[in-house]
Amino acid sequence: MDIRFEKVSYVYQANTPFEQRALYEVDLAIKDGSYTALVGHTGSGKSTLLQHLNALLKPTAGKVEIGDRIITPETNNKNLKPIRKKVGIVFQFPEAQLFEETVAKDIAFGPQNFGVSEADSLVLAEEMLHLVGLDDSYLERSPFELSGGQMRRVAIAGVLAMEPEVLVLDEPTAGLDPQGRKEMMEIFLKLHREKKLTIVLVTHLMDDVANFADYVYALEKGQVVKAGTPQEFFQDVAWLKEKQLGVPQASAFAEKMQARGAQLTTLPLTEAELADWIVHEAGERP
């Protein structure tokens, strides 16, 4: 399912003395089956933009196309549920949304809201729990007994259980340990590859962008300031440093080698690319 933004602007508390603009004429396209990354500093409008992806917010100007639905400022608040089923959002620190008595019930809550029967939704809950790496023993436990990382997994399972076509992730690994972070990102990649899920990832970690994304948008002060494939995006290292957006570690390393006289044709983005390049260079030496 494609999502397309056309000149989308958003103003918080419009027409009050506390008016605050968050988005300025944003144009953006998330293609079906893509893995799009959104980067930008805190307060650049990422979270506002994110809430437009499933019509939690409606633009104050411009239009958002979500699949075949068009959301404009005039769109009625009724009948937005089908959109919310298709676009699942995992918010920052999603463990705050758990509330049911058992993990199983909590995961099944989303599907039940969209009309899935209780029995079916519980089967779905079990399946999703496995998917995020927890076993059956967790099904009947209270979500509040779990550790932070396990709660995070349950919350994510709850969103996945709605079987969305587009999965929006707002810093899904913030506050997780390196192992948990790696596992989570691999789960998302697996879903993207095997279930053809469209993924939108909001992150501060450029390594994740380089490793996983196939398209990047950078936001600053409510505007898209740069867009492109990671290869294009990270080419301009000076610009990224100036904007303090950072570059993947592999690229930073390659840059240092370049400064010491190594010849670079393209900037390696991931460790694998960097290693390939070093091996290649070493092979050419007598």
Next chain:
Amino acid sequence: MMNKLIFGRFIPGDSLIHRMDPRAKLVASFYFIGIIFLANNWQSYLLLGAFTLFAVFLSKVDFRFFLRGVRPLIWLILFTVILQMLFTRGGELYWSWGIFSLSEFGIKNGLFIFCRFILIIFMSTLLTLTTPPLSMSDAIESLLRPLRVIHVPVHEIALMLSIALRFVPTLMDETEKIMNAQRARGVDFNEGGLIQKMKAIVPLLIPLFVSSFNRAEDLATAMEARGYRGGEGRSKFRILSWGKLDTGVVIIFGLLTIALVIVRT
């Protein structure tokens, strides 16, 4: 959603009113609300109205804020005013139907009540718009201090008040966040009948309670780790100072009261 409420918000500024001692402001506002009930004719309401507008002007706060402060209460005000108008008899009778009537006294009473509401709302809005919540709780602590003689835990009350005030915006953000997360999972907060709406609130309330408990625990630990052992023997960082301005305000209020007593019938 909740952002629309202007009442009870603080707007930073630098005006005579902003610079006043919060104790003086707090007492003055309550005193003003008290003396509003002294007013009983046109001249006295005019006097109070002019005084309020002058204070609003001095605060340099946009007048729209005050009008917005009235907005959420407008139905309550109109309801009260209309009740007064229809059920008060006396003076010349213009119209009557059964128990309802429209009389000279009724209209007068209704209009007075309207003025009273507006003045009270303006003054209290002025107080909250120009006083940071923390100074307000400092002021309350300072004003309640004499009650320690009768074993009222003034420090604890003030501490709870300032912590509560500090966490109002945080909790509101949290509410908004959880609400969005649940809406994304297919909860409709505005649809359906009363029972359905109440059921829809459960996925919002439970996480909010849980996060409040967690937050309270973290905060208590952090406070203890920083050496908090209760109110005994603590010094203060924000010290309230009574200035000439505040004495001036007391004098002005004295004069206002005298003028009011002279003008009222």
